[in-house]
Amino acid sequence: MECLIRSFDGKRSLNRLVAALVFPLALFATGTEAYDRVVGEGFASRSPVLATNGMAATSQPLATQIALDILKRGGSAVDAAIAANAAQGLMEPTGCGIGGDLFAIVWDAREKKLFGLNASGRSPKSLPFSYFADNGLERIPSHGPLPVSVPGAVDGWFELHGEFGRLPMSEILQPAIDYAETGFPVTQLVAYYWNRSVPRLQEFPGFTETFMPGGRAPREGELFRNPRLAKTYQRIAEGGREAFYKGDIAREIANYMKANGGFLSYEDMASHQSEWVEPVSTNYRGYDVWELPPNGQGIAALQILNILESYDLAAMGRTSPEYVHLFAEAKKLAFEDRAKWYADPAFNEIPVQKLISKQYAAERRKLINPDRASKRYDAGNPALRHGDTIYLTVADAEGNMVSLIQSNYRGMGSGMTPGDLGFILQDRGEMFSLREGHFNQYQPGKRPFHTIIPAFITRNDQPYMSFGVMGGATQPQMHAQIVINMVDFGMNVQEAGDAPRILHSGSSQPTDEVMAEGGYLSLEDGFPMETRRKLVQMGHQVRFESGPYGGYQGILRTDDGVYHGASESRKDGHAAGY
Known part of the structure; x- marks a missing residue:
């Protein structure tokens, strides 16, 4: 019976069927299914949003509003995308954050050309391929220190900003800093995945202090604050990408990883570089x-x-x-x-x-x-x-458009939450193969399949x-x-x-x-x-x-x-x- 119900377009369609039986005229008026839409496909949740001066589409409503605010201040599509992505790192830690990687395609209206950016990080240079066999591992673990690779997102922000940005990075990051300090209400789906992540990740040092206020995941509608991330964003806003990859943030990450059985080093962070493709x-x-x-x-x-x-x-x-x-x-x-x-x-x-x-x-x-x-x-x-990942796209009045995706991998990432930085490091290294000769075989200093x-x-x-x-x-x-x-x-x-x-x-x-x-x-x-x-x-x-x-x-x-x-x-x- 359950399969029969699910085959009829799930719970929502069952409700429609009941409504159609109660209100047969509605069914007669709209065809075989009782939808309320006058135009467009019946399954559409709404009509497209139309505008001429700028547009933003993200998976977090507050991030979308931040992107529009940046556009209205004279920011470019890329400025708005970075601002939205920073906010999502705070508001959707179940899918993204500055502990992860970033990829983007940008349409430059002035040059009438597409540009591609690969801002993915590489594996630790001090972790040899032989380590896994020596420790009886047939595949790279999904969580903990071993799947952690260099986080590429912050460098991706600055590469994009250097080519297509208008506003100073301090202004772009300020909305996310404000929300991190004062708090934001956690949305429905994020609360669901956050709660599901806790049993797997709470064992890793630093996770509970940052992401489990009161000893649990925040529930839908509850305010969540992350003052640690606010301070990290402020350091990035003031010190640029060097603060993240060659400054105290990089040292804190390296010290944390070394203390907890990891291999990601300060040298790995300092040598990171994105690639325009x-x-x-x-x-x-x-x-x-x-x-x-x-x-x-x-x-x-x-x-x-x-x-x-x-x-x-x-x-x-x-x-x-x-x-x-x-x-x-x-x-x-x-x-x-x-x-x-x-x-x-x-x-x-x-x-x-x-x-x-x-x-x-x-x-x-x-x-x-x-x-x-x-x-x-x-x-x-x-x-x-x-x-698990966020995707956003922004367009500005001049016709510039950016298609940007950013992720920790496996939702909240590795669980490794360094010091007081307020974010989780990605576990993208899990995607490597441990079969010798495979194109995607693990090697030190290599980018994993993405x-x-x-x-x-x-x-x-x-x-x-x-x-x-x-x-x-x-x-x-x-x-x-x-x-x-x-x-x-x-x-x-x-x-x-x-x-x-x-x-x-x-x-x-x-x-x-x-x-x-x-x-x-x-x-x-x-x-x-x-x-x-x-x-x-x-x-x-x-x-x-x-x-x-x-x-x-x-x-x-x-x-x-x-x-x-x-x-x-x-x-x-x-x-x-x-």
């Missing part, structure tokens, strides 16, 4: 979709789109078993390549252009059986050519949309679905994010973790029972799940300069403009 793209039915190259997983979205481009998805329909099947198979193909090839390009020659080529997609597409789910695919062999990816779309060499989706391996799948929802199924920027999602899990992983043969397919509430039944008949393992479908923000820009903002209905987020 060229975004890469594929054209999908006239739209150029841009991602950053590895060590991130963004090109998986491009591979999925390339494979699917030859099919008439619009004719199949968004909830058809044919479309869902093809999407799942394309994802499997892309993720096998992801497991084999995606890694730090400083340590391996990665055939990025071959992987995202149309020719390679045509070769891989031949492996798909249109009537049957595959149990497994092998990774392709393109010839080498020699020679899941967080910003995205951008241009059309006719003009900015069209800045967007991203939070959620680990969910991200490239949802990037592709956002594009398909808009291009093939004609949705607006808000509907594209609200539409029920497809999630395939279980392909080979860059950490060598292989799940059930063929993986399993999760469909969000809103797919017909007949579609689920047909997919089972085709050999898919279909599961009923709620929650793992990611979190989305997007800003679309029309030719006449109007911004259309959207935020994730599954999160606490907010899009607003002026």
Whole structure:
């Protein structure tokens, strides 16, 4: 009975069914489902937000307001994005913070060009590969000192600000400092994940003092203050990136790690440097979709789109078993390549252009059986050519747009909470493989495979949309679905994010973790029972799940300069403009 209820679009649709039975005229007036919306798709949580002077979309309403305040003071889109990200590090410690990494794609309206920034940190240089085998470890632990890598976010802020900033960093960080000192009310979803993190992280030194006031996680609506983080932000505002990487903050981090069995050193912090990279793209039915190259997983979205481009998805329909099947198979193909090839390009020659080529997609597409789910695919062999997370997007009046994603990994990160600094260090090092010869094999001073990816779309060499989706391996799948929802199924920027999602899990992983043969397919509430039944008949393992479908923000820009903002209905987020 429970499965039957869940198949009918979950609890919300059950309520709609009851309402329709009580008020049959409502059902008659709106079709087969009793929605209140007069226009737009019935599943949309709201219409897009429209504005011309500026737009911000984040997963925290107060952070969105901070971004708008910065824009109104004359700040750039990048200034506003940094201010919002700093606030989210305080208000959403379950997904981000200055103990983590950052990636961004920026449209510069003056140069009419996209710029990409990889602000991910490297593994400790003093931690040898042999340490893990010597200590009986077959994989890098998820928490504690061993998965900690250099936090890259602060350097990312200053790199972005140096190229595209207008206001002084002290003014940009002040709103977050104020909230850290006076407190803010914890939102619903953040309170939920915060409480879930406590049992795993409270054992690590410093965590309870900072993140468990009164001996527990704060509840929804309770005020939370973090004066330690306020002081750290103030030191960064006054001393710049050097205060974090070469000053007392770096020394406090190094001393804390050494005292608690870690390897991250002052030298690791002092030698850190972000990297400006060229975004890469594929054209999908006239739209150029841009991602950053590895060590991130963004090109998986491009591979999925390339494979699917030859099919008439619009004719199949968004909830058809044919479309869902093809999407799942394309994802499997892309993720096998992801497991084999995606890694730090400083340590391996990665055939990025071959992987995202149309020719390679045509070769891989031949492996798909249109009537049957595959149990497994092998990774392709393109010839080498020699020679938990937050996402936000901001646009300003001049047409500059920034797509920024930032994360601790695994929600609140490693649990390692140094001294009185007010933040947790990331555990991104868990993503390394311990298999010798693997592209993503752990090595000292190496950047791990990364899941967080910003995205951008241009059309006719003009900015069209800045967007991203939070959620680990969910991200490239949802990037592709956002594009398909808009291009093939004609949705607006808000509907594209609200539409029920497809999630395939279980392909080979860059950490060598292989799940059930063929993986399993999760469909969000809103797919017909007949579609689920047909997919089972085709050999898919279909599961009923709620929650793992990611979190989305997007800003679309029309030719006449109007911004259309959207935020994730599954999160606490907010899009607003002026």
